[in-house]
Amino acid sequence: MSWLAGLEERARAVLPAHVFDYVATGSGGNATRDEAADAWRAVRLAPHVLRDVTSVSLATTLLGHEYAVPWGVAPTSAQREVHAGGEPAMLRATAAAGALTVVSSNAGTRFADLPDGPWWLQVYVPADRTLAEPLLHAAVEAGASALVLTVDTPVVARKPTESSFWELADPQWLRVNFDEGYDDRPGAEKATDLGPHDLGWLAGVSGLPVVAKGVLRPDDARRCVDAGAAAVWVSNHGGRQLDRALPTALALPAVVDAVDGATQVYVDGGIRSGLDVVAALALGADAAFLGRPPVWALAEGEAAVARLHAELAVEVTEALTLAGCRTPADVRGIAAFPATP
Amino acid sequence: MSWLAGLEERARAVLPAHVFDYVATGSGGNATRDEAADAWRAVRLAPHVLRDVTSVSLATTLLGHEYAVPWGVAPTSAQREVHAGGEPAMLRATAAAGALTVVSSNAGTRFADLPDGPWWLQVYVPADRTLAEPLLHAAVEAGASALVLTVDTPVVARKPTESSFWELADPQWLRVNFDEGYDDRPGAEKATDLGPHDLGWLAGVSGLPVVAKGVLRPDDARRCVDAGAAAVWVSNHGGRQLDRALPTALALPAVVDAVDGATQVYVDGGIRSGLDVVAALALGADAAFLGRPPVWALAEGEAAVARLHAELAVEVTEALTLAGCRTPADVRGIAAFPATP
Amino acid sequence: MSWLAGLEERARAVLPAHVFDYVATGSGGNATRDEAADAWRAVRLAPHVLRDVTSVSLATTLLGHEYAVPWGVAPTSAQREVHAGGEPAMLRATAAAGALTVVSSNAGTRFADLPDGPWWLQVYVPADRTLAEPLLHAAVEAGASALVLTVDTPVVARKPTESSFWELADPQWLRVNFDEGYDDRPGAEKATDLGPHDLGWLAGVSGLPVVAKGVLRPDDARRCVDAGAAAVWVSNHGGRQLDRALPTALALPAVVDAVDGATQVYVDGGIRSGLDVVAALALGADAAFLGRPPVWALAEGEAAVARLHAELAVEVTEALTLAGCRTPADVRGIAAFPATP
Amino acid sequence: MSWLAGLEERARAVLPAHVFDYVATGSGGNATRDEAADAWRAVRLAPHVLRDVTSVSLATTLLGHEYAVPWGVAPTSAQREVHAGGEPAMLRATAAAGALTVVSSNAGTRFADLPDGPWWLQVYVPADRTLAEPLLHAAVEAGASALVLTVDTPVVARKPTESSFWELADPQWLRVNFDEGYDDRPGAEKATDLGPHDLGWLAGVSGLPVVAKGVLRPDDARRCVDAGAAAVWVSNHGGRQLDRALPTALALPAVVDAVDGATQVYVDGGIRSGLDVVAALALGADAAFLGRPPVWALAEGEAAVARLHAELAVEVTEALTLAGCRTPADVRGIAAFPATP
Numbered sequence A, B, C, D: 001m002s003w004l005a006g007l008e009e010r011a012r013a014v015l016p017a018h019v020f021d022y023v024a025t026g027s028g029g030n031a032t033r034d035e036a037a038d039a040w041r042a043v044r045l046a047p048h049v050l051r052d053v054t055s056v057s058l059a060t061t062l063l064g065h066e067y068a069v070p071w072g073v074a075p076t077s078a079q080r081e082v083h084a085g086g087e088p089a090m091l092r093a094t095a096a097a098g099a100l101t102v103v104s105s106n107a108g109t110r111f112a113d114l115p116d117g118p119w120w121l122q123v124y125v126p127a128d129r130t131l132a133e134p135l136l137h138a139a140v141e142a143g144a145s146a147l148v149l150t151v152d153t154p155v156v157a158r159k160p161t162e163s164s165f166w167e168l169a170d171p172q173w174l175r176v177n178f179d180e181g182y183d184d185r186p187g188a189e190k191a192t193d194l195g196p197h198d199l200g201w202l203a204g205v206s207g208l209p210v211v212a213k214g215v216l217r218p219d220d221a222r223r224c225v226d227a228g229a230a231a232v233w234v235s236n237h238g239g240r241q242l243d244r245a246l247p248t249a250l251a252l253p254a255v256v257d258a259v260d261g262a263t264q265v266y267v268d269g270g271i272r273s274g275l276d277v278v279a280a281l282a283l284g285a286d287a288a289f290l291g292r293p294p295v296w297a298l299a300e301g302e303a304a305v306a307r308l309h310a311e312l313a314v315e316v317t318e319a320l321t322l323a324g325c326r327t328p329a330d331v332r333g334i335a336a337f338p339a340t341p
């Protein structure tokens, strides 16, 4: 088994059960969580040959900034429960690899304490929008270069193992970017009336580009684009929100078609290897994001996060070379949908 | 395992073997029974996002009456064998949940003894139609608000475990709405010449709307609509009649297309969870019905039937919220049929 | 397990290993043999409802003669190795059930010794056609009412277990309708240059209608019809000739389309139950034939062959009734090919 | 299990682990290696009947020369590690069977020492093309009748077991057609800028026809044809280059369509039996090549390679006869793609 493929089992060995379970869990019967990775693994590739691949570059421009690789770290809470290094370790190792980190609004590290490195802030919008403003301003000040609005969470889905996590988790590591007493204020609960206009509101308040994370339908992708989204992020929240939501690998192509180049399209959910990243690019994504794998790596420490990126880079570079692709963009379209005989 | 998912095993532990087997059995090789639930579980959903779900309501109008939820209890015989509470317990708990109960014409409780609550009567038509009239009148008088004609049973399919049930069952709990000696009268056997016109005859005799239960083909659905059916109910009788009949999840969309809004369309067979109800709505059903699950719940008593409805309500409400749907009608069309890569 | 489903295992217990293995064997890797039955079991049915099924009849006309049921016994050699009763027992029990028997030209019983009952002769044509004439005349004289030309056997496929059978088999029970020394004559080997014209030649020599058995392709079916075949029999020889030949359940619909009513179409291969017969009718066959099941039944004696027919009749009658079909012809078209969601 | 089917296990028993593993290995997660053989086995055949198959011939013309059979031996390195007989034994046994051998440019035998028999040279092109000329001239002089340019290997994919092989392998048996010190010369590494024009360059330098091996896409096939390729060889390098590349059985039909008869089309990858060869012909290949099976056979010695060809010939001849095909070309189009009911 490769080092990457062993991440989850090593994390299980290292982490307290309630933390491992919190990271692992999906909602409902886990159908969506469980089929995510298989959907990528089922994609077949039709490599190009006889093309000059003397210099292959993974460099990828996301919202106008160049990154060294076409993947990034998806926002996940509880990183300090996973490892004392927490978000700073994650961001440091990821930035060193030239990759982008998306920091969860539920992070256990104050934005001001984040180390150097490119990051975007993931946000949930509260019913009373004005309550979000301090958080947004703190993030802008601390250097966030974009916002990622999570649109698939009007309420948090029930998950069997979550309650034991919240009981056992250390409060000092949770949601430290919110004032004490925040959750008790009227209107602090998640907005259930989120609409495309909130994308514009967030952009206005923060002055940052806003990405819509959690889109699975082409029509919604189009609504986001029309409302000024800087990019559309295909996600089912790692199988943690609506169970039986379709795998992102299957949702992606129709969203790419609908967006039709108007903005970039990102995707996450079940990306576990460099070939999965390549499958995502082949199906039209501009970048892929990883949720659990960097968290599992973090359980082994910052060096393991660095190794995660390094292993992915080797795999993706090799795959591009063997597929006759000089850049991530060249990969688009090499997914094969052969009729089974 | 969730409480809902454990219903069958708990019923197996509680019920006498001949009763459990009677409820469980399908006909033939059980192909149709066994694939029913999987067919729903295979439906994938493409949730809407960025839609106001501040107030989600499960309220559903069936034949002009409003119910609190888009599901109901399908007609099943032998409820008093399953639990002394029988049909009254089933109806009470179901009505308390705001849901509709369909009472089997083979019920073990006299219609006059049913508690308050909305119910429809399921009927089989005998060869000599006039023999059915007393039963129909008793039901009307006792408050049935619609008739459900079961159209898939010109004869009862052989089922391996049925004979032992009939030997061991207590006759005082069986078919108590028929006069003594009814079955020996000429013409009391099930009509084998049932036709669409019988829908009209039933409506005339009873003054009630008549639903055709057991339709799997679009052409038959159309014939029912043309003959004045109040609604079409897609069912294969829980895999208890023609074995190898197609799963209702696969039959439903074509029937919905054929009926084209002329009447409502209901469906049953293998509905085991709130997400299954959502899948049925997504494929175009106006309501889903459950056969075995309420019977298994009844084996644990009336409170368990109440809990069945409560759990479903939590699941369906959560799923609607996460899918950006304010009402059951909003769910139509979110079934995803992605091409596998 | 039903009595029908247990036939093979009971035969295994009763028969000498070399005989059981001879009957069981397929050619090559047994791919074609092994998937035959599953292909029928995978057919789903969309039953009609609200149709008068007061009188259901299985009566079926094959080549102008009426039989009580829409199935028959396919030609199989070695019946006397299987049971001393041999072909006479098979024919007697089958005729008693109102069904047709096809007798193999390799039968272990002289045609003149066959009991009363409808039968067709299966033939292989030798390189020197004239050598076949005595056999044909003997069959005509003994009452054969049609010929079945096996067209899929220009050579006999290698089968792993066959050699041990031929060593151990009692020669007095094999191919008794050929003169001693027949096989040593020049031109006695199977014709490798068989063509559609041989159908006409057989008809001319025998005065009987000729059925082409072993057709899998629509174009070949058409060639047979154009050459005067009385019927086309879709078969892959029970997986005993070309391995990886497609299942007959999958070959049948295109052949039915190509023949387009010009002649009848029969099918065999993997028919194991009444519902399999119904699946064959649903896909357009006029009749289904069974190869191994009657042989397995014969291992238990003539009464078991009778029971085989009786069980099939119960199953098929029930299925027709439940499917709203009064006759085998009504079954055509009820096969369901739903798109999986 | 047939002798052919047992080849791999017998080779495992005979070979040193590092050699067996080197032959067995695929790249990445072995997805492409592992599904190759199944893809051929899934092809179903629709045999012709009533066609004269008195004389069936496997004779096949490849690039203007006639061979006795429609398959050949694909280029594989390390044959002398597998058996002291090495390439000479492979070529002798293959030529005796009337079949073509493709010799790897990494062969462990000097071209001048090859025995009589038809062979083609497989080549990789170095960054500095001129470095390849001595090898090409040596091959031409030694009688190679065509070149096979491997186009799927701009770099060699990482394979878990390879390093231990290179450590343990005897250098005197590796790449003996290169001068000492060749690999250290600048420009000796594999060209990463290979293009269609290299086909023309190779033809010019050698005066031989050039086949492009490693094509999976129709567009690339067309580019090769337009650049003067003598034939297109569909291959994914036995699953040793890009993992998750599509199975050649699924890539073949579209390539055949794109080439549209302009050149021949060959295929390799997972061909394990005569029926697999027939499947390849049925999907439009002019010839199939075998990589690992002849290597496994060689592990048992030259006689086993001879037996490999003899067994294939028996199987393919039987299959052609049973499929109503007199020649390999007749097989085209008998692949069946039936819609599953």
Ligand SMILES: Cc1cc2nc3c(=O)[nH]c(=O)nc-3n(C[C@H](O)[C@H](O)[C@H](O)COP(=O)(O)O)c2cc1C
Residues within 6 Å of the ligand: A022, A023, A024, A036, A074, A075, A076, A077, A078, A104, A105, A106, A122, A150, A213, A235, A236, A237, A238, A239, A240, A268, A269, A270, A271, A289, A290, A291, A292, A293, A295
């Ligand atoms: C432990 C955990 C915490 C998460 N927290 C957040 C979050 O705070 N905000 C958010 O938008 N998504 C969150 N997600 C979802 C991820 O951003 C991402 O969509 C998902 O994990 C991708 O699937 P994968 O884990 O299979 O890679 C979380 C996921 C996990 C596993």
Ligand SMILES: Cc1cc2nc3c(=O)[nH]c(=O)nc-3n(C[C@H](O)[C@H](O)[C@H](O)COP(=O)(O)O)c2cc1C
Residues within 6 Å of the ligand: B022, B023, B024, B036, B074, B075, B076, B077, B078, B104, B105, B106, B122, B150, B213, B235, B236, B237, B238, B239, B240, B268, B269, B270, B271, B289, B290, B291, B292, B293, B295
């Ligand atoms: C024990 C039992 C008794 C039933 N009795 C009747 C009945 O009397 N009338 C009727 O129309 N359907 C009857 N049905 C069929 C149900 O109404 C319903 O169609 C079926 O159970 C739905 O499938 P499910 O059990 O998978 O939910 C019965 C089903 C069961 C399991």
Ligand SMILES: Cc1cc2nc3c(=O)[nH]c(=O)nc-3n(C[C@H](O)[C@H](O)[C@H](O)COP(=O)(O)O)c2cc1C
Residues within 6 Å of the ligand: C022, C023, C024, C036, C074, C075, C076, C077, C078, C104, C105, C106, C122, C150, C213, C235, C236, C237, C238, C239, C240, C268, C269, C270, C271, C289, C290, C291, C292, C293, C295
């Ligand atoms: C033991 C055995 C002997 C057979 N002998 C003949 C034969 O002599 N002539 C013939 O045309 N088919 C022969 N067949 C093929 C059958 O007629 C028929 O096509 C096949 O058995 C149908 O498949 P099933 O066994 O799955 O029902 C034989 C089949 C078996 C199993």
Ligand SMILES: Cc1cc2nc3c(=O)[nH]c(=O)nc-3n(C[C@H](O)[C@H](O)[C@H](O)COP(=O)(O)O)c2cc1C
Residues within 6 Å of the ligand: D022, D023, D024, D036, D074, D075, D076, D077, D078, D104, D105, D106, D122, D150, D213, D235, D236, D237, D238, D239, D240, D268, D269, D270, D271, D289, D290, D291, D292, D293, D295
């Ligand atoms: C041990 C081994 C060595 C190989 N060496 C070469 C080589 O030197 N050049 C080449 O073009 N292909 C090489 N191949 C690939 C084969 O030519 C062929 O494409 C592949 O083995 C076909 O798949 P199969 O092994 O499933 O039949 C090699 C394959 C194996 C297994």
